[in-house]
Amino acid sequence: MSHPLRDVVLEAFAPLGVLARATDHFTPREGQTEMALAVADVLAQGGSLVVEAGTGVGKTFAYLVPALLSGERVLLSTATKALQDQLYARDLPRLVQALNLPVRLALLKGxxxxxxxxxxxxxxxxxxxxxxxxxxxxxxxxxxxxxxxxxxxxxxxxxxxxxxxxxxxxxxxxxxxxxxxxxxxTCHVNAARREALGADVVVINHHLFFADMAVRESGMAELLPTVRVVIFDEAHQLNEIGVNFLGHQLGTAQLLDVTRDMLATGLQLARGLADWQGVCATFERAARDLRLMGGKRNTAVKLRWTDEAPEGIHPGAWSQALQDVGAACVQALQALDTVSEIAPDFMRLHDRVAEIAKRVDAFLSPCAPDAVRWMDLSASQMRLMEAPLDIAHTVRERLVKSPMTQGGAAAPDDEPPWQDEERTPPVEDVRPRSWIFTSATLGDDPRLRWFTEPCGLESATVLRVSSPFDYPAQAALFVPRDIVRPNDPAHSSQVALMASESVVRLGGRTLVLTTTLRALRAIGDAMKQQLEGSSIEVLVQGEWPKRHLMTRFREGASAGGQGCVLVASATFWEGFDVPGDALQLVVIDKLPFPPPNDPLVEARSKRLEAQGRSPFNDYFVPEALVALKQGAGRLIRTESDQGVLVVCDNRLVTTSYGRRLLTALPPMRQLANAEALAQSLEALSQNAITTTSTTTS
Ligand code: SF4
Incomplete structure (x- = not known):
């Protein structure tokens, strides 16, 4: 395909092109140029492109350069606020300067x-x-x-x-x-939204994107129709984030919040005009009775809700408890109606109670098709949840087909820009929109079905670009064959012991990733005991805020002596980026399969069964595969990094699905036994000492 944008992009990525001239560290990479050209093609003709770009490809520049050079309005969404800040404050300004483009940038958060x-x-x-x-x-x-x-x-x-x-x-x-x-x-929220509406490139996050699709209140409803290019980076998180926002939710905390606000506002601004104490007491009682339906809980649990009521709760009593909340809403709405003229606060309260009443009605009706319900219960609150099984329908019907508009009068300065107002109607733009979805990990087959199926992107163009790193030379993999199976009660203590011995050999600089919070605590406690008295600090997720843990981990190694160990779960499997010697050993406790008892996981499995497919091969294994690739991806972040990955789950080498997972990992050399592991760690340790002393001298 030949078009002007392709030529400009090719020139930008050439050895003597604008990027090489403007930035010190730019070296042309085949995979990066290939991705940039694919992005340029989809920008020229419209449509959807899905790109899996392995670590080190330089995917950020590969989508940003063509997007900026296209001169179109761009909406760029990423998974976390930290990545948003990095794109907006570092990558984008650098590129805009290098390309010398008059582009207005904006950052929009929730x-x-x-x-x-x-x-x-x-x-x-x-x-x-x-x-x-x-x-x-x-x-x-x-x-x-x-x-x-x-x-x-x-x-x-x-x-x-x-x-x-x-x-x-x-x-x-x-x-x-x-x-x-x-x-x-002078409101900061409004100012950010106004800036976004006037910018050429707006950086948002996936949570904001889907929250807005659900409640249309953060300005995206106005923004999306005016952009021609939408890019989702870290797109592997899109489905899970999306399903959390696209269903219904009703929480007892929300009911108690509105009760408290109604009582305070009623007594302050309209005392004596309604029986606020009576109305609020009824509301609060209905909320507490609903919570009591779930029984006493000391730990958080999810209750299945596949029938009329959540499991273990009598359907008649459950329906009555929900109806009582509905009746309390009606009573509150009547009281609020009588005072709505007095202050805007009462109108807001009216909207809030009306929204609760709507959700109560939704939960009294049957669950939507292709959706799942459950109840989240903790010691203090209950949340009723209904979520679609995936975002495919939304992406197909509400995103990819959504019309694009041009022009239309902007909201006056004193009006919220996101409210529907009667203004000059925008004109429909018939040019096709371009959608780009990218991440380092999107599946293991040529069509990237793990990602494209739940996201409704089966007909998108798919590109896979391999990492340029020399994995056999840079990284080694060790799977201890004699370790007990992960369901054995002794597993966590064996992982901890092996990790501690390795840490001592290496001198810290280790990330231990666990699949459950229980394993996190068990391994964290055991390693603290085992390494007590050594100069290696053991950090455990939950003891400090995430930002503090990341800073401390990096500082530990930069001191030139012993590094730190970080034992972590959940969010540290991805987004923890430590290039260089500070991280040279990643230990994974077991294969990260999704929890089989989770209501969403169960409902997805049942749907696959009904389609005659295998939930294990088509869902559990691909989920584990993507998570494992993400965790393993923490090890090698640059061309000069060296390290060892230890996966303490021998199913990786003894089962057929394990071999599928193994094939999906980067091609690291394999260590045959514990002696080979010890030698590798000692070599890494020696290297680090030599590098430190060379740097010092
Ligand atoms: S408009 Fe809303 S967000 Fe802005 S200052 Fe007022 S209350 Fe706060």
Missing amino acids: RSSYLCTHRLEMARRDTQIPDRHTVHLLSRVETWSLSTRTGDLAELPGLDERSPLIPLITSNRDNCLGSQCPKFK
Whole structure:
């Protein structure tokens, strides 16, 4: 295919092209150019492109360069806020400068990422702030609020995402006063949305993308029709994030929140005009009775809900409890109707209660086809969930086919840009839109079915670009054959012992990835004991915020002496990027199959069975394969990295599905026995010492 954009892109990636001239570290890579040309083709003709680009291909530049050179409006979505910040603050400005393009960039996050100045003012007057540390933090936020332009809380170093202060100084859809807010004109959330609507490239995240599809409130409903290029990086997370947003949810915390706000607002602004105490007592009682249906729980559980009621709950009693919540909503709506003129707060409360009533009705009706229901229960709250089994229908019907528009009058300055208003109607743009989906891991077959099927992209163009790393030379794999099976109670202690011995040989610099929180605690505790008295620090996920753990891990190795060990689960399987000597050993406790008792996993398995397919081969193995590739991918991040991967699950080498997983891993050389492992680790350790002493001298 020949078109002008292809030629410009080819020139940009050439040995003496604009990228080589403008950046010091650019070297042309065949895979990167191949991907960039495929992106250019889809930009020229429209349609959907799925690219699996192995680590080191340089996929970010491969999609950004053609997208920027195309001159089209681009929406770029990634999986996490950290990656969003990296793209917006580092990769994009660098490229825009190198390509010398007049491009306006914008970053758009969910509202919980921005300071709400109205709520900050309320928090200042709040006498209920839990502790002194939070009071101190609040005063730091106040000082920062005077100088920040964006109000993005990521600018505040050391602010833990789990801090109890965050909900007090950020808004949510329920408590934001919108255009009635006294701070509306200077509101950071609105400013970010306005900037996004006026920008050429907008960086968002998948959560925001799908949250907006579900509730249409963050500005995307206006933004999406005006962009011609949509890029999803870290696309392997798209399906799981999407299903969480595209169903219904109803939580008892949400019911109690609205009760509290209704009582406070009613007594403050309309005392005596309705029986607020009575209305709220009924509402609260209905919420608590609903919670009690799930019984007492000390740990979090998920209850299946395949029939009229969640498992173990009498259907009649369950239906009555839900109806009581519905009746409490009706009573509250009547009270709110009588005072809606008094203050905008009552209109917001009315909307919130009406939304709850709608969800109660939805949960009283049968589950939607191709969806699954369950109940999340913890010691303090209950959440009713209904989720589609995948996002295929949404992607096919609501995304890929969605029309594109041009023009239309912008919202006036004092109006929220995302509200439906009567303005000059935009004109439909008939040019096809381009959709690009990319990640380092999207499956193991030529059509990448693990990704394309649940995302409704079976007819997309698919490209697989291999990593340029020399894996046999850079990395080794060891699978201990004599370790007990993962379901044996002794498994975690054997993993811990083997990991500790390896860590001592290597001198830290190790990431231990576990598949469950139980294994995380067992292995973390055992390794702490085993390495006590050594100079190697053992960090365990959950003991510190993620950002602190990552910084401490990197610092440990940069000190030139012994590195650290990090024992982690869940989010550390991906996105933990430690190039160089700081990480040279990754230990994985077992093959990361999805939990078979999870209601969503069960429902997906049943659907495959009904289609005459094998849930194990078509779902469990591909899921494990993608997760394993992600975990293993933490080891080698650059062309000069060296390291060892240990997978403490001998099913990898003793079963047929294990061999399928093995084939999907990068082609590392295999270590035959524990002696070979010890030698490899000692060689890595010697290398690191030599490198450190050379650097020091
Ligand atoms: S409009 Fe909403 S988010 Fe903005 S300051 Fe007011 S309450 Fe906060």
